[in-house]
Amino acid sequence: xxxxxxxxxxxxxxxxxxxxxxxxxxxxxxxxxxxxxxxxxxxxxxxxxxxxxxxxxxxxxxxxxxxxxxxxxxxxxxxxxxxxxxxxxxxxxxxxxxxxxxxxxxxxxxxxxxxxxxxxxxxxxxxxxxxxxxxxxxxxxxxxxxxxxxxxxxxxxxxxxxxxxxxxxxxxxxxxxxxxxxxxxxxxxxxxxxxxxxxxxxxxxxxxxxxxxxxxxxxxxxxxxxxxxxxxxxxxxxxxxxxxxxxxxxxxxxxxxxxxxxxxxxxxxxxxxxxxxxxxxxxxxxxxxxxxxxxxxxxxxxxxxxxxxxxxxxxxxxxxxxxxxxxxxxxxxxxxxxxxxxxxxxxxxxxxxxxxxxxxxxxxxxxxxxxxxxxxxxxxxxxxxxxxxxxxxxxxxxxxxxxxxxxxxxxxxxxxxxx
Amino acid sequence: xxxxxxxxxxxxxxxxxxxxxxxxxxxxxxxxxxxxxxxxxxxxxxxxxxxxxxxxxxxxxxxxxxxxxxxxxxxxxxxxxxxxxxxxxxxxxxxxxxxxxxxxxxxxxxxxxxxxxxxxxxxxxxxxxxxxxxxxxxxxxxxxxxxxxxxxxxxxxxxxxxxxxxxxxxxxxxxxxxxxxxxxxxxxxxxxxxxxxxxxxxxxxxxxxxxxxxxxxxxxxxxxxxxxxxxxxxxxxxxxxxxxxxxxxxxxxxxxxxxxxxxxxxxxxxxxxxxxxxxxxxxxxxxxxxxxxxxxxxxxxxxxxxxxxxxxxxxxxxxxxxxxxxxxxxxxxxxxxxxxxxxxxxxxxxxxxxxxxxxxxxxxxxxxxxxxxxxxxxxxxxxxxxxxxxxxxxxxxxxxxxxxxxxxxxxxxxxxxxx
Numbered sequence: 038x039x040x041x042x043x044x045x046x047x048x049x050x051x052x053x054x055x056x057x058x059x060x061x062x063x064x065x066x067x068x069x070x071x072x073x074x075x076x077x078x079x080x081x082x083x084x085x086x087x088x089x090x091x092x093x094x095x096x097x098x099x100x101x102x103x104x105x106x107x108x109x110x111x112x113x114x115x116x117x118x119x120x121x122x123x124x125x126x127x128x129x130x131x132x133x134x135x136x137x138x139x140x141x142x143x144x145x146x147x148x149x150x151x152x153x154x155x156x157x158x159x160x161x162x163x164x165x166x167x168x169x170x171x172x173x174x175x176x177x178x179x180x181x182x183x184x185x186x187x188x189x190x191x192x193x194x195x196x197x198x199x200x201x202x203x204x205x206x207x208x209x210x211x212x213x214x215x216x217x218x219x220x221x222x223x224x225x226x227x228x229x230x231x232x233x234x235x236x237x238x239x240x241x242x243x244x245x246x247x248x249x250x251x252x253x254x255x256x257x258x259x260x261x262x263x264x265x266x267x268x269x270x271x272x273x274x275x276x277x278x279x280x281x282x283x284x285x286x287x288x289x290x291x292x293x294x295x296x297x298x299x300x301x302x303x304x305x306x307x308x309x310x311x312x313x314x315x316x317x318x319x320x321x322x323x324x325x326x327x328x329x330x331x332x333x334x335x336x337x338x339x340x341x342x343x344x345x346x347x348x349x350x351x352x353x354x355x356x357x358x359x360x361x362x363x364x365x366x367x368x369x370x371x372x373x374x375x376x377x378x379x380x381x382x383x384x385x386x387x388x389x390x391x392x393x394x395x396x397x398x399x400x401x402x403x404x405x406x407x408x409x410x411x412x413x414x415x416x417x418x419x420x421x422x423x424x425x426x427x428x429x430x431x432x433x434x435x436x437x438x439x440x441x442x443x444x445x446x447x448x449x450x451x452x453x454x455x456x
Numbered sequence: 457x458x459x460x461x462x463x464x465x466x467x468x469x470x471x472x473x474x475x476x477x478x479x480x481x482x483x484x485x486x487x488x489x490x491x492x493x494x495x496x497x498x499x500x501x502x503x504x505x506x507x508x509x510x511x512x513x514x515x516x517x518x519x520x521x522x523x524x525x526x527x528x529x530x531x532x533x534x535x536x537x538x539x540x541x542x543x544x545x546x547x548x549x550x551x552x553x554x555x556x557x558x559x560x561x562x563x564x565x566x567x568x569x570x571x572x573x574x575x576x577x578x579x580x581x582x583x584x585x586x587x588x589x590x591x592x593x594x595x596x597x598x599x600x601x602x603x604x605x606x607x608x609x610x611x612x613x614x615x616x617x618x619x620x621x622x623x624x625x626x627x628x629x630x631x632x633x634x635x636x637x638x639x640x641x642x643x644x645x646x647x648x649x650x651x652x653x654x655x656x657x658x659x660x661x662x663x664x665x666x667x668x669x670x671x672x673x674x675x676x677x678x679x680x681x682x683x684x685x686x687x688x689x690x691x692x693x694x695x696x697x698x699x700x701x702x703x704x705x706x707x708x709x710x711x712x713x714x715x716x717x718x719x720x721x722x723x724x725x726x727x728x729x730x731x732x733x734x735x736x737x738x739x740x741x742x743x744x745x746x747x748x749x750x751x752x753x754x755x756x757x758x759x760x761x762x763x764x765x766x767x768x769x770x771x772x773x774x775x776x777x778x779x780x781x782x783x784x785x786x787x788x789x790x791x792x793x794x795x796x797x798x799x800x801x802x803x804x805x806x807x808x809x810x811x812x813x814x815x816x817x818x819x820x821x822x823x824x825x826x827x828x829x830x831x832x833x834x835x836x837x838x839x840x841x842x843x844x845x846x847x848x849x850x851x852x853x854x855x856x857x858x859x860x861x862x863x864x865x866x867x868x869x870x871x872x873x874x875x
Contacts, residue, residue, distance in 0.1 A: 047632070050633070051629050051632050051633060053625075081635045081636070109629060110627075110629045110632040111629075111633070112632070113632075114631075114633075115633055116636040116637070117636045118636050198854055201854070202856060203757075205855055206472075206529075206757035206758055206760065207757045209527065209757060209858060210470050210529045210756065210757040211529075211753065212529060212533075213531070213532075213533050213534050214469070214470060214530070214533075214534055214535070214536065216500045216503065217503070217536045217537050218469075222753060240854070313732065328752050329750065329752060330751060330752035330753060331731075331748065331749055332751075332754065333626075333747050333748060334629045334638075335625070335643075335749050335751065338625035338626045338628060338629040339622070339625055340625060341621055341761060342760060342761070424854035426854065434844070435620070435659070435763065435843035435845065436617075436843070437624065437625070439624070
């Protein structure tokens, strides 16, 4: 047994499959116990590294770790905590290296989105600068699908499948009632800046004629008159209209349709409530009976409806991260590469972190249909493979079974640290 | 082949399994083609009978009918249309009998909730009065679980499973992020008058300590101060608080927490938006970061997560309705009887419609825990069997497959009728 230990942390908003990545990291570390000692997990992400709250994953049974593959949420705790900039708050980064040193941590696996890719890169550079031998590998995760380089982000395929399925199911409900009841149904999907998740609603039907009859993307400025005219036309043509709206839907000037006015720890505005806002417009302008749903966390936690492709990819990037470490790589992120579209096949390539950090990937204009109210066939060809296959979790007593972990922390060695 | 035809109609809000009842009715009719001729389905429920828009189900393939078992929504169209009172609008009822006469319809299967049970009973009585030999059988359906006599209503078990599963999944999400992000999560569930659906959220955990840490039922008057104190205590104890709130949550004086001010065709107020209303109170009174979800139609359309028990029961009441007709019964509703709790077993009994019509079954006080913020063990024992078992639909191309019907209407024989 070596004393070269490893550290794994989950960062930012969790997904239905981030624990599948954790499973990939942990199981692969266990396979290489000759070269990787103990894998510690940060309690509540990077905060656990700063405060030296390190969970000893070696105390978890193989069975518990395997169950992570079908458990939503972040099993070790995640956080919305952005490290301050390295120039003025260097001590925070130095503290991390100190903790790593104190526990012989040579491998740092950071499971997150764009912000954490940036943190991962900074830590890698600082350790080099400080002469501490650390390999920092980023494990891609985000429901928003906005990471660059990688063809798609683990976590997205499952939320896409959830939104497409929910749209199909709800549309059948509305279709059967519309003669005397609800004419307009609005489903609000996540996606602050990029419309990927809302766009996936299009997969509910095989044609662009819907349902959904309209998708409102952040990429296309909201024009109330045009939107209402389109809804009205759909009701007149089909008897009802199903709309999927992105929480990031905004006006030409960038103002969000519904802006709660709050900001989260990363300085992003806290959104929510676009669906009722839009419903209010429908009522005012068209007078149709409406219903609306806001899926919120349900969509990104819905492991019961995960995409099998997504689960496999989430596991694979975790596994590959450990292999990268063993191959001596540093400051890389295993990325998914689309090798073929029909039939869909993919492989993993190692992307240098400086090409990933702090970049957002938006929906390309080529995927958006001409009227702006949905996606075209190119968009469908991109999205469809990502929702393929089911990977139902085991059920017990009528409910999905989830991993039960001990989450025991090791003794601290360093003085207390205040965030 | 006999010329004694049958008529089937779906009524009111649809469910994930109302088509499973349709499947039970149609398949059982087909088995008895010596005694039951053609089964017609009303296009958009009872409206189809009034307007003589009769779908010829004999044109559908066995395969298409079998697929109804896993298709949400109302395949033949449903409606929110309450027949006016028989004293002053007798002509409407007489029209129904005329249509039935014109098409040799001797069996009337009406698939709905309490309001349609009442309609079914009235039609049965009027036909008797008019000397037309009609057997009217009610097929129970409602997500609200508020039908009397029957132990539970087909449609409820699946929405209960959806709410319990979604609560469990979302709670894992919040638990993993609460140290730096959302502290209070609110899920709004359906249930205008009875708290059954919200109560099912309790099944997300095996204990009454949650999550969910609080369920707000219409049966328990809303007291803002007590509710906020409970949320605050949960956040302080667990780090976060998950609340499931019924859309019917109301103040002592009966005012709904969020009242959109609209009424539907039955004169019920159109609700929605309790979750954001409650979230606003959390923000104002406690200042915690919150998120909220409104599942709306998603919950009652979620056939992908149906309870196997519910699907079986929905099919069984449809099947039994036809058997009742063949046994010469009239004005009855096949009801589910709980024969044993552990292990759960059930059977079907035929309940006279006069005992069913226009009665609502509320959550009994014995199921509500002492503080009013959830259910107790007796409530769990009642609810748990209803969400047991999975009955995943077939998936194709990443999405649940649904029935594809021809829905061809037969030629009209009578003068046009205006609603």
